[in-house]
Amino acid sequence: RNDYRDTWVEVDLEAIANNIKAVKTLQGKDVTVMAVVKADGYGHGSVEVAQKAIEAGAEFLGVALLEEAVELRDAGIQETPILVLGRVNPQDARIAQQYNISVTVFQIEWVLEAKKHIACDERLDIHIKCDTGMGRIGLTEEHTLLELLTIIRSENALNLMGIYTHLATADEWETEYLDKQLEYFQAFVDLAKKTTGSIPYIHYSNSAASLRYPGHNYNMIRFGISMYGLVPAIDTAPDIPVSLEPALSLHSRLVHVKKVKPSTSISYGATYQASQEEWIGTVPIGYGDGWLRKNAENRGEVLVAGERCPMVGRICMDQMMIKLPREVPIGTKVTLIGSQGHQEIKVEEVAERLSTITYEVPCTLNSRIPRFYQ
Numbered sequence: 001r002n003d004y005r006d007t008w009v010e011v012d013l014e015a016i017a018n019n020i021k022a023v024k025t026l027q028g029k030d031v032t033v034m035a036v037v038k039a040d041g042y043g044h045g046s047v048e049v050a051q052k053a054i055e056a057g058a059e060f061l062g063v064a065l066l067e068e069a070v071e072l073r074d075a076g077i078q079e080t081p082i083l084v085l086g087r088v089n090p091q092d093a094r095i096a097q098q099y100n101i102s103v104t105v106f107q108i109e110w111v112l113e114a115k116k117h118i119a120c121d122e123r124l125d126i127h128i129k130c131d132t133g134m135g136r137i138g139l140t141e142e143h144t145l146l147e148l149l150t151i152i153r154s155e156n157a158l159n160l161m162g163i164y165t166h167l168a169t170a171d172e173w174e175t176e177y178l179d180k181q182l183e184y185f186q187a188f189v190d191l192a193k194k195t196t197g198s199i200p201y202i203h204y205s206n207s208a209a210s211l212r213y214p215g216h217n218y219n220m221i222r223f224g225i226s227m228y229g230l231v232p233a234i235d236t237a238p239d240i241p242v243s244l245e246p247a248l249s250l251h252s253r254l255v256h257v258k259k260v261k262p263s264t265s266i267s268y269g270a271t272y273q274a275s276q277e278e279w280i281g282t283v284p285i286g287y288g289d290g291w292l293r294k295n296a297e298n299r300g301e302v303l304v305a306g307e308r309c310p311m312v313g314r315i316c317m318d319q320m321m322i323k324l325p326r327e328v329p330i331g332t333k334v335t336l337i338g339s340q341g342h343q344e345i346k347v348e349e350v351a352e353r354l355s356t357i358t359y360e361v362p363c364t365l366n367s368r369i370p371r372f373y374q
């Protein structure tokens, strides 16, 4: 068990389903939704999210690592295609084949090495990755694409199922770089189609492109952050045309409540002194859970009894302190992300005070915090 402590994450799977339905309505029935569930479903739980996403109409799954794809297959997700978006080691291509997992290919040497390991009488589904400006992985030259297509065509175990690219600036207001990426991608797609005929899946859109530029996303979108109800970027949030439902909330319960005298110090470094008689609560969560110290640096708040309460003093590894509006009983619920009454603390608020992006907040909440699903 990992739930003796009263600190937990709640994942609202209906929110996940509603976010998928919203993007499917926007995209129309001809566009396949790939639910991106890498990094344990962006911290929400990959298996539970994947199962709900499929139920809600997702027909493809995306992960970062081969082991994440194997985990989904071992959890019983046998039919839905799964694409590993990162580079699988070529000597593991046989594992991918055995588990019917699709792999990302963009290197000639990869295919030449993988051929030595796969069974020639079984299929390995391949999506070719083009680097049109993300500068991470992917081919950049047309001759590489042509060579890959030739090798894939010569090996009947290798089955070209897709060609794709990833966008670097789809969540920004400026579209110049995005337009350039799409121009390069279109050239690669045209060349591939001319050389090898039609390709089942052509895809480039992440959440930002899927929501902000619906209508021309080719025939599959790779839907990650906004499936979890979070915006890709806080500044372009107004440009998201659907109301996203956040799926994750984070809660705990007070383990200690005390009234302190004026100038009493709180936590390591005695950096906080009570300015008057104050009620101080202790909450059993800390940076050992991925609730980072920076949350308390600039008066970050949590909810208690429907009211905003500041975190005071340094966050410890396993505990932190908050200033209460009045005496409340030990065991009173504390909401660090989510709603109490009319008050809400969104992931976006936490991301802003940590000077980071929405993605990092749920991913940082580690497995010491149990997840519960509604």
Ligand SMILES: Cc1ncc(COP(=O)(O)O)c(CNc2conc2O)c1O
Pocket: 036, 085, 166, 205, 206, 207, 208, 222, 223, 224, 225, 226, 232, 359
């Ligand atoms: C190749 C690829 N496709 C789709 C997605 C989904 O993007 P979205 O979550 O914005 O919808 C990601 C997310 N990749 C990352 C998200 O944060 N850092 C990343 O590397 C990705 O790397």
